[in-house]
Amino acid sequence: PDACTIIRPDNFRETVWTLPVGDLLYVGRATEKKLAKYGIHTIGQLAELPQDVLSQWFGKVGAVLHAFANGRDCSLVAPKDFSEPVKSVGNSHTCVRDLKTDLDVKIVLYALSESVGARLMEQGFLANTIEFTFCTSDMTKWGTRQRKIAVPTCLSKQIADTAYALFRESYGDWRQPLRKIGVRGCDIVSIDTPRQLTLFEDVEKMDKSLALERSVNCLRERFGNKIIQRGVMLLAPELSGVDAKRDHTIHPVGVFTGGVSVNWGGYTTKITA
Numbered sequence: 001p002d003a004c005t006i007i008r009p010d011n012f013r014e015t016v017w018t019l020p021v022g023d024l025l026y027v028g029r030a031t032e033k034k035l036a037k038y039g040i041h042t043i044g045q046l047a048e049l050p051q052d053v054l055s056q057w058f059g060k061v062g063a064v065l066h067a068f069a070n071g072r073d074c075s076l077v078a079p080k081d082f083s084e085p086v087k088s089v090g091n092s093h094t095c096v097r098d099l100k101t102d103l104d105v106k107i108v109l110y111a112l113s114e115s116v117g118a119r120l121m122e123q124g125f126l127a128n129t130i131e132f133t134f135c136t137s138d139m140t141k142w143g144t145r146q147r148k149i150a151v152p153t154c155l156s157k158q159i160a161d162t163a164y165a166l167f168r169e170s171y172g173d174w175r176q177p178l179r180k181i182g183v184r185g186c187d188i189v190s191i192d193t194p195r196q197l198t199l200f201e202d203v204e205k206m207d208k209s210l211a212l213e214r215s216v217n218c219l220r221e222r223f224g225n226k227i228i229q230r231g232v233m234l235l236a237p238e239l240s241g242v243d244a245k246r247d248h249t250i251h252p253v254g255v256f257t258g259g260v261s262v263n264w265g266g267y268t269t270k271i272t273a
Contacts, residue, residue, distance in 0.1 A: 009071075012071050013044065016043055016044075016071070017042060017043050017044025017047060017069075018042060018043075018044060019042065019043050020032075020041065020042060020043075021035055021040055021041060021042055021043055021045070021046050023043065024043050024046065024065065024068055024069060025068055026061060026064060026065055026068065027046075027065065028094050029094065030094045030139055030179060030180065031058070031065075031139070034057070034139055038057075043069050044069075046065065046066075046069045047066070047069035047070045049066070051063055051066040054066050057140075058139070059142065086123060086125065086188065087186070087188070088127075088131075088184050088185060088186040088187075088188060089116055089119045089120050089123070089125065089127070089184065089185045089188065090116060090131065090182060090183060090184025090185065090186075091112045091115045091116055091182065091183060091184075091244040091245075092112070092133060092180060092181065092182025092183075093108060093111070093112060093180065093181065093182070093242050093244060094179060094180040095108060095178075095179055095180065095181075095239060095242075096238055096239070097238065097239075098137045098177035098178065098179055099177060099178040099179065099181070099239075100174075100177045102168070102172075103232075103235065103236070104236065104239060105164070105167055105178065105181065106160075106164055106232065107232060107233060107235065107236050107239045107240050108181055108239050108240075108242070109132075109160045109163050109164050109167070109181065109183060110156070110160045110230055110232065110233065110240075111233070111239070111240055111242050111244055112160075112163075112181070112182065112183040112242075112244050113156045113157075113159040113160035113163060113183050114156040114160075114244075114245070115243075115244035115245035116156070116159055116183050116184065116185050116244075117153075117154050117155055117156035117159055117185075117213065118156070118217045118220070118245055119245060120154035120185055120188070121154045121191075121210075121213065121214060121217060122217075124190060124191045124192070125154065125185075125188040125189065125190065125191060126152035126153055126154050126188065126189055126190075126191050126193075127149075127152060127153060127154065127159070127185025127186060127187065127188050128148060128149065128152045128186070128187035128188070128189065129146050129147065129148045129149070129185070129186040129187040130146065130147055130149060130159055130162040130163055130166070130183070130184070130185060130186070131144060131145070131146045131163075131166075131182075131183070131184040131185075131186050132144070132145050132146075132163040132166035132167055132170070132181070132182070132183060133145075133180075133181065133182035133183075133184070134167070134170070134171055134178050134180070134181045134182075135178065135179060135180040135181070136176045136177065136178060136179065137176060137177040137178065137179040138176070138179075139179065139180075141176070142180075143170060143171070145166040145167075145169070145170045146166075146186065147162055147165070147166055148187070149162055150198060151198060151201060151206075152188075152189060152195070154185070154191070154210075154213075155209055155210070155213055156213065159183060159185060160183070163183045167181075216228055220245075224243075225243040225245070225246065
């Protein structure tokens, strides 16, 4: 009656397990669709699956899903004003359709890199390393590639170009269509951190690029993501329509900081990232 639902250890099965599996954190549309193929439609059905089966289907995330569905989280309660130090800034996206060409990947990479660059700039960071992740259309194969860049950056074009180069090197033969890709800026430092300039750096050009990108980000923040776009984005509106920055989800700190314990063949470990 007072709009509060109390979930206790003795009633969470009756309260939560009857809900659709798509209501569980980390179960997106693609994961929900794959679970449905196996006859898994509720959180309770997911919780009753053996953990090793879910790990076989989804890798590390499978163990996390199993813990979530069973209400397991052994992380310490953090103080009200506690915040984790930022170690990386990234976005990934499960696309509305399969990515089948280099152009498809480039369009989504630009959309994601613009979000990553804007968030780095907002928080006053530069990334020394760019990471590209991918997952195939059937969600069974995935991979991660990283590259350290010569000059730390928060510029979306540099981030996208590096991620695209990693894609070409790691998945250029197109063994299978992709459905999910991600971009991350790692090994981040403060934008004010002193550093030795490289011999061929054009500092004036870099300052102009930063000022231009800052202006673009301000326009998008005020008028929406589509107020200004790269020409390539117009070639596939269904792919470029994603607004990764606004849709970005901050997951609970406890999820990947020792809060989820899982069992692997008799050995107990904790999921970290």
